[in-house]
Amino acid sequence: MSKIDPTARVEDGAVIGEGTEIGPFCIIGRNARIGANCKLIGQVTIIGHTTIGDGCVISPFAVLGGAPQDLSYKGEPTTLEIGSGNVIREGTTMNVGTVKGGGKTRVGNDGYFMNNSHVGHDCMVGNNAIFATSATLGGHCEIGDAVYIGGLSAVHQFTRIGSYVMVGGLSGVRDDIIPYGLANGQYAVLESLNLIGMKRRKFTRQRLATVRAFYQRLFHASGTFAERLESVRPLESEDPAIAEILGFIGKGKRPLCLPTVEK
DSSP, X not given: OOEEOTTXXXXXXXXXXXXXXXXXXXXXXXXXXXXXXXXXOSSOEEOSEEEEOTTOEEOTTOEEEEOOSOTTOOSOOOEEEEOSSOEEOTTOEEEOOOTTTTSEEEEOSSOEEOTTOEEOTTOEEOTTOEEOTTXXXXXXXXXXXXXXXXXXXXXXXXXXXXXXXXXXXXXXXXXXXXXXXXXXXXXXXXEEEOHHHXXXXXXXXXXXXXXXXXXXXXXXSSSOHHHHHHHHGGGGGGOHHHHHHHHHHHTOOXXXXXXXXXX
């Protein structure tokens, strides 16, 4: 059975999963759906049309399912979907979507969202994400799997960050970051590949050498970026990571984060 503290307010219609604990002074709205074996430590607010998967741990003062911070929102029943196994620390906020943005904000599984981090409306966040303290997403961002965003960093609305990216602390991300990239700086630039992250994901020396050679040709060889991009397209078959990077670039509609101010 679920365990609900007598000081918590759970509105009629809310669904609480088996084994879930609702701590003191939590507020659970009528359209909330919370999975099994979750733990809301206390003073957590879950409102709006919000669904939370199994096994999540949510700390005090988190607010999940609040209205989008978008002037076009008029109270439509848009949604927030949070997967299983997430740790959501103190003061974190995640907003529901907007009609113009597809109506849904989605967060994957097994993420770790440190205190005061924020997921804006209509964002799509992959699995195993780590948001450090006060890491912030504007609306409509797309964040791949296993992305780390450093403390006090902000990602501009509509920006894409590929899988396995590391963004340094105190960074302002205005442009799309390729998968496996390492970006840093007040206005973030691409510093290198995220080699530590790649090694942790069991890239062999040969794979690392192959992807690094591709990276050097794409970002540091002579010629314009467009010319370099065309020259490396035949390398797509050499490694799945290269194919992923080229596919990511091909789908882009915004500027790409580059090692310099060159565009």
